[in-house]
Amino acid sequence: MRDLMPDMPNRLEISGLAIERKGRVLLDVPRLSLDGPGPTLILGPNGAGKSLLLRCLHGLIQADRGRVLQDGLDLTADHKARQAMVFQQPVLLRRSVAANLDFVLKRKRLGRSARKARIADLLAEGGLDGKARQSARSLSGGEAQRLAILRALALDPETLFLDEPTSALDPSATQAIEAMILRASDRGVRIVMVTHDVGQARRLAADIVMMQGGRVVEHGAARQVLEAPKCQASRQYLAGWLVT
Numbered sequence: 390m391r392d393l394m395p396d397m398p399n400r401l402e403i404s405g406l407a408i409e410r411k412g413r414v415l416l417d418v419p420r421l422s423l424d425g426p427g428p429t430l431i432l433g434p435n436g437a438g439k440s441l442l443l444r445c446l447h448g449l450i451q452a453d454r455g456r457v458l459q460d461g462l463d464l465t466a467d468h469k470a471r472q473a474m475v476f477q478q479p480v481l482l483r484r485s486v487a488a489n490l491d492f493v494l495k496r497k498r499l500g501r502s503a504r505k506a507r508i509a510d511l512l513a514e515g516g517l518d519g520k521a522r523q524s525a526r527s528l529s530g531g532e533a534q535r536l537a538i539l540r541a542l543a544l545d546p547e548t549l550f551l552d553e554p555t556s557a558l559d560p561s562a563t564q565a566i567e568a569m570i571l572r573a574s575d576r577g578v579r580i581v582m583v584t585h586d587v588g589q590a591r592r593l594a595a596d597i598v599m600m601q602g603g604r605v606v607e608h609g610a611a612r613q614v615l616e617a618p619k620c621q622a623s624r625q626y627l628a629g630w631l632v633t
């Protein structure tokens with residue numbers, strides 16, 4: 390569990406958010422405020438609505454009702470440009486590792502030498518030094534996910550959303566990615582991350598959002614949710630029951 394740091398700006402809020410399909414409630418979140426320091430981990434069983442919530446927060450999907458606010462304002466294109474997202478399956482271009490990073494940096498209108506320096510820094514940050522010229526498609530799963538995170542970080546996001554970024558990775562690859570996430574968090578990037586892994590939540594989270602059946606059943610400081618969960622669904626999930 391992460392110690393709490395002083396409050397940081399960049400407050401994400403949800404108000405009255407709802408998504409329904411064919412009469413079934415997929416997401417129903419009356420209120421949620423992510424404003425504390427340190428990573429927020431979203432936990433819950435399959436189909437709980439974790440990815441939908443993440444996509445709504447990033448403005449990738451529009452809910453049927455409700456609002457997503459950043460610092461009190463409805464999410465704008467400008468806000469979204471200061472966010473980045475990493476998916477379970479890394480999305481990479483059929484180019485070299487360096488070219489994948491360069492592609493993003495060109496969007497930031499950096500000159501050639503500034504881009505080169507930034508690419509070197511990013512490769513060092515992700516432990517991919519020496520792989521600059523290698524085809525991104527030939528990377529291992531862990532390396533590919535590290536590159537996907539570096540591409541997201543190259544955008545200098547204020548908020549980084551991660552949807553189960555380590556679920557297909559072994560413990561050592563997971564450890565490398567968790568270290569990158571914690572370093573980004575320590576630099577002030579707001580981290581909002583979906584996971585199934587209670588151990589990962591224990592290692593990373595400052596606060597935990599527990600979801601079930603499209604609803605947030607509990608949100609609180611990681612220590613409180615993990616050690617003294619208030620609701621039965623959280624208790625069962627954290628105890629390893631097969632919650633559906």
Ligand SMILES: Nc1ncnc2c1ncn2[C@@H]1O[C@H](COP(=O)(O)OP(=O)(O)OP(=O)(O)O)[C@@H](O)[C@H]1O
Pocket residue numbers: 410415433434435436437438439440441442
């Ligand atoms: N576009 C859609 N149309 C209809 N149903 C959808 C759509 N997107 C998601 N759902 C449904 O909404 C529910 C929540 O999906 P979501 O992907 O958010 O769950 P999750 O908690 O991320 O699950 P998992 O851990 O399996 O990834 C699921 O039952 C899913 O089938």
